[in-house]
Structure formats: structure tokens, C-alpha cells
Amino acid sequence: MEQTLATNTGAPAPRPESDRAARTRARLQAVALDLFVRQGFEETTVEQIAAAAGVSHMTFFRYFPTKESVAVEDPYDPLLAEAVAAQPASLSAFERVRRGTRDAMAAAPPSVDLETAARIGLMSLTPALRARAWENTNETQRVIIDALVTTGSPRADAVVATGACVGAVMTALLDWGAQADPRPSLGECVVDALDRLDPRRLLAAAEEETS
Amino acid sequence: MEQTLATNTGAPAPRPESDRAARTRARLQAVALDLFVRQGFEETTVEQIAAAAGVSHMTFFRYFPTKESVAVEDPYDPLLAEAVAAQPASLSAFERVRRGTRDAMAAAPPSVDLETAARIGLMSLTPALRARAWENTNETQRVIIDALVTTGSPRADAVVATGACVGAVMTALLDWGAQADPRPSLGECVVDALDRLDPRRLLAAAEEETS
DNA sequence: CCATCGGTGTTAGTAGCTAACATCGGCACC
């Protein structure tokens, strides 16, 4: 009952991993991604991953709750909620999500792309991974919505704005992951997607009709 | 090789079910939903569903490819793509998706809600079902994007517009499914969500800032 | 009256995932 930080989201205080544990985790993830890329996700068994990493399959599940999680683990999510909450409360919920997400992605280093690109490519062609990715997104959305609501946005607006922005980004990313190689960087893809949701731009396009 | 209709999406022509088969399928679905609601999705085994329906577990899998599919089967999806394609090509991609989806939902009968509400409620509290629902959405999005692109919208616009509208609707629905009982109808929820994405409304809200 | 065929059951197997318990190796503390 003596929680020290408010950022705790319900998990029972995962103590920091030892060096050894961190190395085992990294080895498992690297080996798994390599196998997934080379022979496909469904065609790779957990047993194979564990053997290639020199551990037993139980050790794999001690580090990753599911086979999917090793491919969709994403460290960006908390940053997004933070960036959204940092937007001025005077803006609409939609603009706060849109600009917050855009800022966070524009600030992200463009070098992480290599491994991340492989992961997104895998997702775009593996239904089970797409499903998990969306489910991850769900938690991200919950956090963003909370951030919006606790800083004054009406709940209905927060829900719709978050769903729209996150949905647009995810769909754009999956489309990006399925494309052939001459393509923009991941960050550019996200920023471009969010720019296309600029209300000014949307309204300009909408007004080309009569009335 | 002798396909008769163009609406075939790649599946090998599923012949219409016999009466007996349709009854078995309906019985399985009804029994499954009942068990899911009463004792939870994870806590219900396929064996239990099959037994309660008076068949073997193999018969269950002949009708539903996964345990999740019996809870997330959704007949609305094809209608959406149709409604989007029916929007005038002079509109922006975003407005075509937004209005198409809105029209389709506004036209849907408000009576289907009972069983559908149960299904969405289940989704909102079962991670595995949410994941499947999102994955279903993926196919819907693909169809909508195709419809937009083949009728003149730039691909990037189509992808972002579809992701935003579908994401907003899904998020709103899951939020709706998690709410307590005094709540609007499912159709009203969707229409309200899409109205909140009206570019005019977004811009009005955005302009309350300086510049 | 028999052949066919759709719907179903039986059996056996694979893979993801979990629980219980044993083991091994390093680190702290005396």
C-alpha cells in the first residue's frame, strides 16, 4: 500500500532487471525477430526461439507473456500521453491529441527505424500481430483519454479525438509497413498522416463542394 | 475458374448453408454468447459450448474458425464500403468516409442492438475479443480504402481518412460498451462520434486559440 | 435399392501457455 510514485498503473512494481536478465531478454528478442523475418511468425515456434537463444521455453515466457509480445513491444506509448498532456488546455481535445502526437514523433530519433521497421513490416503481414498491436494501442488510448479528461476536455470529445488520431496513425503505419522499399522514414509517415488531419486542411478540402 | 459475381473477395465460393447447418450455427452462437456473458469469455471452453449445443467440438470449429469469431462476427462491414463508395467523388476522402459511415449507421435498424450490445460489452472487457474486433476492422478498412482509391482519392488521404473515422468509431463503441446502462443507442453513439469529427466543428474549436 | 454426399463424431496430434517444484550460481552477511 505504500506506492511511491503516481505513475504506477496498477502493476505490482516490476523491480529493475539484473544485467543478466536484461541480456537474456535482449537475446530472446533479437533471435525471435530474426526467425520471424526469415521464416514467418506462424511458422516459428516458441521452442525454436528458446533453443536458438540457448534457454528453455519457460524462460521465454518469463520474459514475454505471449509469443506476439516479443514482436510488438513498443516503448513509445507513455511518451505520447505525456506529450498530449503537455499541450495547452485551451486547445480542443482533437488538436491536443493531434499536435501532441505529432510533436512526440517529430522529436523521436529517426535512427530507431531499422528494428522498428522490421517489426511493423511483420505486423503488416501477420494477422495475429496486427491484432496484438491494436490491443496495445488500446492501452495507449486509455492513457491519452485519461490525460485529456483530467485536464478539462469533455469525455466524448476525448474518446473520439483519441480514436481518430491513433487510428489514423496505426493505419498509416501498417500501410507504410506493407510498402516496397523506397519510402519515407517512419517519423515522416506519422507526421504526414497527422498533417492530413489538420482541421484547416480538412475544411479546405470539404469546402470544394457547394455549401 | 468460373466465378459468376464480381463481389467475390477471394474466398472459394462458400455455398449457401442448408437449413440444418444454419440452425446448428445459430444454436452454437446463441449458446456461446450466453455462456460468455454468464461466466466470462476466458472461463468458457469450446468443449462447454459444443456440449451445451449438443455437438462435438469439431463441429464448433467447422462453423467458427476460432473461439473469438463466434463473438465478433459482424455483418455490417460490407455495407460500410458500399456507403462510402456511394458518396460523391467530388468530396474529400475524409468527408466521403465520414458521411458514408454516418449514413450507413443512421440507416441501420435500431433494433439489432440487444445481441450486438452484449457482444460489444463482451469486447470492452475481454482483451482477446478487442484484439479480434480490431483485426476485423482491418479488413473493413482495406475495402473502404480500395473503394476510395479506385474512385479517385489519393492513396495517402484515403488511408488516413479511413483510419481516423474507423478508429474513432471503434474507440467510441468500446467506450460505449463499457458504460453503465443509461446510455444512448448504438447507432446514436456512432453518429455522435462522427459528428464530432465534422471539419467545421473541429475548426471552430481549433480557432479559439490565437492564430 | 443402392450410391452419393453433406453433416457429424472419434481419435490423435501440435502448439501456446501455466503451475509446481528442483537446481544452480552468485552475493551478502557473519
Add this chain to the structure above:
DNA sequence: GGTGCCGATGTTAGCTACTAACACCGATGG
């Protein structure tokens, strides 16, 4: 410098979702 604790891992056994192969049964039609 022993010694005991504890974290990381292994072993084993088991459950559940899901699949393949094949046998059966009942209706329908020639």
C-alpha cells in the same frame, strides 16, 4: 571463508485452442 539466501533457469506435467484423417449416418435422388 564459510554459509545461507535468492534470483534465474530447468524439468515435468497438464490444460486448452485448433487441425487432420477417417469413419459413420441419414437423407436424397437416380
